[in-house]
Structures are given as structure tokens and as C-alpha cells.
Amino acid sequence: MKLTKRQLRLIIRESMLEESLWKNVHNKRKEGRPPAKPGDDDYPDEKAWKAAQESEDNEDDKVLEELLSFIQEQDKDRMKCNSPRYIKDGETGHGKKQKVVKACDPDSDKEKIIRFGDAKMRNNSDKKKNKKNFRSRHNCEDKNMKKDWDTAGYWACKDW
Structure with a gap:
């Protein structure tokens, strides 16, 4: 799969703007509201907390892998064969x-x-x-x- 620079930028932007658990925590801090405590309606359970952490790590890894493969493909396309x-x-x-x-x-x-x-x-x-x-x-x-x-x-x- 070949990615253009434009597609890569869109992927990165989407991953940064995507609503997540951490986004909610940061928004509450900006508004001056205290974070949710156990027992509150908007307090995440353990499964949601673990899923949010894992998905964030996986998304970062995927974006980095795509970026590296994109750079390597460009290097390959510009170089001549068998000439150091x-x-x-x-x-x-x-x-x-x-x-x-x-x-x-x-x-x-x-x-x-x-x-x-x-x-x-x-x-x-x-x-x-x-x-x-x-x-x-x-x-x-x-x-x-x-x-x-x-x-x-x-x-x-x-x-x-």
C-alpha cells in the first residue's frame, strides 16, 4: 500500500483529533472541573481504562510504522540499482x-x-x-x- 504525503497527514490528524478517554480528562482540567471519581457516572470502569490505554499505544505504533515504510519506499524509488x-x-x-x-x-x-x-x-x-x-x-x-x-x-x- 503506497501512501501519499496528503494521506499520511490525514491519518496523523485523525488520530490526534479522535475523541478518547484522555481527551475527556484534559478537557475537564481546562474547564476547571475535577476529574471523575469512582462511583461517578462518567468514571470509566477497568475494562474501558485498559482498552483506552492499549488502543492509544497501538494507534501510535501503527502511525509510526506507516510513516517509516512510506519514507523507505520513497528512498527506494529515488535510488539506482546496485550503485553504492x-x-x-x-x-x-x-x-x-x-x-x-x-x-x-x-x-x-x-x-x-x-x-x-x-x-x-x-x-x-x-x-x-x-x-x-x-x-x-x-x-x-x-x-x-x-x-x-x-x-x-x-x-x-x-x-x-
Whole structure:
């Protein structure tokens, strides 16, 4: 399911404006009325209280999941297949990983975004000694590595 920015904004607005137990509590405080006490008509029973807490948590989680999937789909659409690039400032993974690639399986239509490389380390692939150590440490000469197009190790070896 693809969401447009407009649809996403509507979903967020609706979840924020939706009447809930907490909304009633906050409204009473604004009006200066004391909150309901046990025995009052508008005091919620335990089932309603638990349901309100669970539904609020679930709605927040759903909105966040939709937002994250929307952002990832947009990233996938803009990137070229199998061409690594540095992660830009403000992008997901910046400061944690160094590069990102949209890995596309040559045999099928599968696509996957992979982030790899330590952000705090320089890439010294131009030095023979460093290159040799890296490639031996990560088993880059392994013939099975070619099948693992969807792993960070594959792309790190390809980069070196």
C-alpha cells in the first residue's frame, strides 16, 4: 500500500483529533472541573481504562510504522540499482553507517536497501596492505559470496 504525503497527514490528524478517554480528562482540567471519581457516572470502569490505554499505544505504533515504510519506499524509488553512495546528512543511518545501496536481485524483482561500513572509519582501500587484510578478514574471495547480494558484507567486499 503506497501512501501519499496528503494521506499520511490525514491519518496523523485523525488520530490526534479522535475523541478518547484522555481527551475527556484534559478537557475537564481546562474547564476547571475535577476529574471523575469512582462511583461517578462518567468514571470509566477497568475494562474501558485498559482498552483506552492499549488502543492509544497501538494507534501510535501503527502511525509510526506507516510513516517509516512510506519514507523507505520513497528512498527506494529515488535510488539506482546496485550503485553504492555515501549516506547524506539527515538521512536514515547517517552517523551509524557510511554507505547505502539499493540492492537488486538480477534473477528476480526483489529490492532491498542495505547500509554498510562504519561511519567512524576511513576507507583505506587504496593501500595494498589494508586492502589485503580487509578482504581476508571478510572472506571476500569466497565463491558463495556472489549469491549473497542482499548482505552488507557482499557490498563491503565489492567496495574494497
